Amino acid sequence: MPTSTLPVLVLSTCPDEASADAIAQALVGERLAACVTRLPGARSTYRWQGQVEQATEVQLLIKTGAATYPALVERLIELHPYELPEVLVVEPRDHYRPYGLWVNEQTPDR
Structure with a gap:
């Protein structure tokens, strides 16, 4: 956990734009x-339940404060x-201070 x-x-x-949008809005x-x-069109290859799977997904990049991280998860x-x-x-390791604030x-x- 970040400290x-x-x-x-x-x-x-x-898995799709609708779920990505609902999560982002919430x-x-x-x-x-x-x-x-939200970055649509991500192509994931992974092993799930013993099978190699592929899926087109929406990648979420969620920016939050370290103190808020547990509740967010x-x-x-x-x-x-x-x-x-x-x-x-x-x-x-570092960030633009005004953005972090x-x-x-x-x-x-x-």
Whole structure:
């Protein structure tokens, strides 16, 4: 779990635009994310239940504050249609300070 005051980036994929949009709207609306960027057309190859699968997905880039991360993950899992959603957190080594301040203002401590 992130421990700094830096903003963090959470990665997750969705099966379609509708679920990606619903998740983005909920996370930003509930102030769990400052911004969610949706990248349609991601092509994933993965092993699932013993089979190699391929899927076209929507990649979510979710920007949040480190203090808000646990609540965001809990809500993302509740909203997500996948049985096993991707939830990866990336902590930056550095960031543009005004942007980091904005992210933290948009995602107050829980």
